[in-house]
Amino acid sequence: MSRLDVRKTYKLYIGGAFPRSESGRVLPATDADGEVLARVAHGSRKDLRDAVVAARGAQSGWAGRTAYNRGQVLYRIAEMVEDRRGTFVEQLGADGRDEADAEAEVDASIDRIVWYAGWADKFAQVLGNLNPVAGPYFNISAPEASGVVGVVAPGEPPLLGLVSTLLPVLVPGNTAVVVASERWPLTAVTFTEALATADVPGGVVNLLTGQPAELLPFLASHMDVNGLDISGADPGLVTAAQQAAAGNVKRVLADPPDHWATAESPYRIAQFTETKTVWHPKGK
């Protein structure tokens, strides 16, 4: 008799823990043929609020780490994803694509994590500068993290889209509340399991599976969220989210790239930073 395999329960990722939805709801995750692969937690408004609390709690600590340390932690995510590449390839293949294509997405995702990890101790050297003001003053401008950023991961590509939106948010020291792809949520949950073993402090990344259409209005209007990347959201949800974001003047990024395959830029990092300029007199 062959051995019966043990299946994974796909849960939310909040504050470094893996809770089920407080609502008790689940959604089926299906493959390209509509076959149910597993069920994922159907995140609720309350789950989202919990996630924001966790993200806020972790933010100052994450931003307060040295850039070198943040870079090493982000690099460690790449190590952990590489380690699980087989699982990712298998889950990505659920949409019916061939294995080589799934491999290519995993490769690109890992390399993109490494690419952004390298920015942690460099983006300030590109985005900041000394300002030659006309007076006896030292004047320097440098970027700082905005705070808590909400991210709606693109529906596709599931892993590369998630990585491409999440990593630039983390680089300068923001923490994130991510709403995963509704159609392909399994890779997102597996990705959080990589995060949990990658020295990423609990609360730095929080991820909800569920329905973006249901969760985004609450995320966009949440008064303790500072920024919103909805470039991966369904275009039909964007205007309302931008309007809601005005409630506390969130920084909103809502520019879908032509291709997620080429969507890597330090200017994505810049989207969720605040430029701080310091003046100091010079004189003996």
Added chain:
Amino acid sequence: MSDETTPATTIDPLDWDYAPSVESTPVDIPAEQGLWIGGEMVAPVSDAGFDSINPATEETLGVLAEADEADVDRAVGVARDAYDDVWGSMPGKERSKYLFRLARLLQERAREFAVLETLDGGKPIREARDFDLPMAAAHFFYYAGWADKLDYAFPGADPKPLGVAGQVIPWNFPMLMLAWKVAPALAAGNTVVLKPAETTSLTALEFARLSAEAGLPEGVLNVITGAGATGAALVTHDDVDKVAFTGSTAVGKRIQEAIAGTGKRVTLELGGKAAHIVFDDAPLDQAIEGVVNGIFFNQGHVCCAGSRLLVQESIHDVFVEKLKERLELLRVGNPLDKNTDIGAINSAAQLDRIKALVAEGETAGGERWQPACDLPEQGFWFPPTLFLGVAQSHRIAQEEIFGPVLSIMTFRTPEEAIEKANNTPYGLSAGVWTNKGSRILWMADRLEAGVVWANTYNQFDPASPFGGYKESGFGREGGRHGLLPYLGGVA
């Protein structure tokens, strides 16, 4: 357990000294080593060799190969092939991942490398363990991330690698200098032939083996050992596109002259005679720590050592008293002991040079002061030394001693401090201690030095450029600026 019937007559008077805390030495040093060329250790064409010794014990650690012109030619040829065939055209993202591997492996094996560094060079294990190795790994980690971002480092420049880099490094921070040289060179897409200093080659050879463990393509990093003649053959080789040298100003000048007209790009990180300026409003106890660190870190074998103390006249006496008290507490001895502050002088030749300059300082009228200090019988040692009553014209105020010797002078006004601080052909670094922020920035604007430390000293970071003004050389290592010397299309 106490035994009340036995009187405690056998107990010695209380000894409050530290118990020895000696690091174990889990390193295997090959009895004989060749040259690392093309991803393997090869016997030198020259068939010549020399001993590498432990300066703390004068014991031989192993025999190293002395590369001659034929060996240099072979190494440069291999580096050229690796550049043409593999590394120069490799996508930045792939180069980046190799450099991250080097950083991670070096982090993993840092303790072993630290012990090797201390055995070979004489520096305190505490410094090798807590400074040299972590900082070397950090440099690889930092530049790894630049390899695929060069277009952002210099927008509009279309930066390209230069080709083969010939690099010659000194003996004071062997692994760190290797990292400063190799990491930006490889990140930019160049291949490397590196010559470590003849007294401290062991970690470079071990790093070469580590690079194979990382899968670095053969010929991308080559390490050849030898003395001055080997270095001269390397930097003047026709097929070397880029020369990078860290060492003395005298040798730097010879290199600059020798390659004139060849079109080679060059960076020179040379000597220094840094002024450490202490104002009367400075936090004195912190300043004392900074001044002590500034000159006695790594036995004073530091190009940016704060070897000239300029203390404001009104606090001179109290500052010198505090300094003497602090020096009495420095522990000189076994570099492998974790309590050691000052280890061995790197070589007999360097010890002779320090002794000669110190004797000259006394002859010229300087007042020498040294704490009571027992030095080991074997090995090369020199006690921490202060010179009082030093004049600007004294050789110990002008020449780099590269040892644990501090020349003390005074000033009255900020203008005078600047005048004296800049009164040297060097311009590598400077230190300023004052509670007044505006004065720090006023001083920084006027100091002719590539690095100015304010209310701190000897701070280093891969993200921060380092290099000199004037005869301390040109070009920067570290930071975004550290990429420039290794790229074409940017000048």
